[in-house]
């Protein structure tokens with residue numbers, strides 16, 4: 322894949338880095354439309370399989386078996402007409418129009434493939450975000466993050482180990498006062514959803530061999546620096562969610578700033594120490610620091626600044642979308658939020674604009690449609706607000722309707738990455754699995 326073939330005789334190469342909520346949908350559409358003709362569509366991704374990130378709290382709590390929901394990139398690319406390269410983006414050589422991939426290492430550290438480069442005519446960066454620890458001392462070393470499948474698996478294994486410990490202690494002594502203590506920092510959607518999902522799983526554990534374990538053995542603290550949890554939702558809905566969490570037994574602490582994380586405890590600014598077996602940090606996101614070194618315009622969170630066509634401001638051959646970019650529509654104050662629905666809409670806009678480039682037409686502006694926010698409190702409740710013309714402004718919803726809309730987001734993602742027929746078939750398989758497979762993943 323050198324750079325010496327004249328452009329006229331070689332295929333136009335579109336490289337997408339990151340096969341997540343936005344990137345996988347984009348390569349599927351590009352591959353289906355252009356991949357088998359005069360274009361080479363390439364996906365570069367550091368993992369072998371895709372799991373939709375909003376499911377990670379369910380994977381962490383054991384409520385979802387990621388093996389059943391993940392998508393293998395190799396089979397997906399074969400079906401949809403793009404090429405898949407396993408690798409981690411390390412840099413972009415903009416003058417030669419090449420991406421630089423880090424050496425690929427075996428599990429034991431042996432180098433399998435050295436550092437290498439892949440040419441692009443157009444590059445789309447869709448590498449998502451990572452948890453932001455805001456430089457808080459001890460967080461990196463002592464807290465768990467739900468950034469990817471590995472992080473969610475790690476949390477679940479540790480959780481199950483502590484459930485076993487408590488169950489064993491309780492069966493030896495019925496009066497033992499043993500608990501699994503979890504401290505979650507960040508009262509946004511991720512923290513709230515994880516807290517509720519943990520109670521769902523704890524309740525189910527007694528049916529899976531841990532007879533003496535139940536919800537009462539779980540102590541969850543949810544720590545939020547702001548005045549209330551779920552700042553993205555209207556105050557009434559956030560209060561409803563908080564009430565639901567408190568009823569489950571979650572110790573919700575707003576206005577509480579964390580100063581430091583140490584082994585098995587977080588230290589608050591007022592000096593209070595919250596002891597826990599598992600510490601989870603879910604207090605906001607930032608983009609990978611590597612993006613700030615590409616010579617492109619970035620903000621303080623390392624996100625690439627993109628114009629209304631989703632091209633980076635300093636290099637029109639490079640697009641960025643999803644959590645790794647920042648786009649503020651002119652006239653508005655707030656940028657598009659880092660959400661799956663934004664990544665989905667941006668994937669459609671980049672697909673359309675790349676098509677316009679192929680036809681030498683003027684690119685169209687991306688206009689974000691906020692359809693609202695929904696937060697799932699596992700089987701206990703779902704709250705949120707819908708926005709848009711459909712409901713004539715903002716409408717608060719709760720309960721079954723909210724749950725239906727929440728799960729529809731995942732249905733839409735499945736259809737976006739598999740097409741209608743296969744997407745619907747997979748939904749059906751999912752329903753059957755819910756009936757025939759265990760309620761919890763215990764390994």
Ligand SMILES: Cc1cc2nc3c(=O)[nH]c(=O)nc-3n(C[C@H](O)[C@H](O)[C@H](O)COP(=O)(O)OP(=O)(O)OC[C@H]3O[C@@H](n4cnc5c(N)ncnc54)[C@H](O)[C@@H]3O)c2cc1C
Pocket residue numbers: 338339340341342343344365366367368373374375376377378408409410411447448449450467468510511609642643644645659660661662663664695
């Ligand atoms: C627990 C949790 C719950 C959430 N719930 C919701 C929700 O209910 N609703 C909602 O709208 N949003 C939710 N979100 C946010 C949502 O998941 C993200 O906004 C969305 O996934 C962003 O899509 P993306 O394509 O930008 O990035 P991602 O989906 O994160 O995909 C990025 C991809 O890039 C790959 N990658 C990263 N770095 C590199 C590299 N250097 N080289 C190669 N590949 C790389 C990653 O492996 C990944 O596959 C949730 C997030 C979490 C963590």
